[in-house]
Amino acid sequence: MVRDEEDINIYEIETNDKIDKKKKILIILIIIALILIIIVGKNIVTIIKGNKQCEIYEKQVAKILEEEQKKKDEEERKRQEKLPKLTEVGMQNIEKIYKSETKRAFLTFDDGPTDITPRILDILKQENIKATFFVLGSNVKKKPELVKRMYDEGHFIANHGYSHVYSNIYSSPQAVLDEFNSCNEEVKKAIRRK
Numbered sequence: 001m002v003r004d005e006e007d008i009n010i011y012e013i014e015t016n017d018k019i020d021k022k023k024k025i026l027i028i029l030i031i032i033a034l035i036l037i038i039i040v041g042k043n044i045v046t047i048i049k050g051n052k053q054c055e056i057y058e059k060q061v062a063k064i065l066e067e068e069q070k071k072k073d074e075e076e077r078k079r080q081e082k083l084p085k086l087t088e089v090g091m092q093n094i095e096k097i098y099k100s101e102t103k104r105a106f107l108t109f110d111d112g113p114t115d116i117t118p119r120i121l122d123i124l125k126q127e128n129i130k131a132t133f134f135v136l137g138s139n140v141k142k143k144p145e146l147v148k149r150m151y152d153e154g155h156f157i158a159n160h161g162y163s164h165v166y167s168n169i170y171s172s173p174q175a176v177l178d179e180f181n182s183c184n185e186e187v188k189k190a191i192r193r194k
Contacts, residue, residue: 082181084159107131110160113139113146121149131155137162137183144190151191159183 086094097106109120112135124131133150135157140147150157161169162182169179 079177082177084180084184108134108158110134111136111139111164113143113150117143117146117150121146121153121155124155125153132158134158134160135183135187136160136164137179137186140183140186140190144186147187147190148192157187157191159187162186 107124107129109117109131112133117133120131133147133155135147137159147157159180160183161179163169163179169175
């Protein structure tokens with residue numbers, strides 16, 4: 001059987017169409033693959049940038065937290081500095097008070113120094129008696145010379161707060177400490193000790 005040219009051309013066209021279709025599909029698949037690679041690549045870049053930004057934020061947050069902790073530690077250190085410290089001598093004195101074989105009485109005066117404190121000091125000196133003066137910081141500020149005299153004559157000076165304004169004193173734990181520390185500062189100034 002003889003084929004005419006038309007029949008052959010038809011087969012060639014169909015074959016070329018099949019090849020062109022395969023090429024077109026391959027090109028489309030390549031384009032889709034490239035688009036997917038670009039999209040995935042952009043997402044990876046975005047994720048990497050996001051991770052780097054997260055690392056930066058984490059470092060910033062860690063630095064802020066560290067600074068806050070340092071600030072809290074410093075505040076606690078300052079608060080601890082304000083608290084009274086019992087010295088070795090103080091501990092020995094307390095032991096002597098509570099563990100003495102000798103019967104004795106303790107003479108104390110509260111809320112001074114006042115206008116009668118000089119007379120009290122004169123009598124104590126005359127009788128060679130030592131006493132404890134629980135002083136108020138506000139009174140110490142008014143009469144520092146009397147507190148210095150108490151100290152120089154060997155009397156004990158004890159802290160009785162600064163003001164006795166109870167509404168202020170008991171408003172917070174810090175207010176109690178401030179009251180105590182203010183009195184201590186006035187006594188230190190009066191007896192010229194640091």
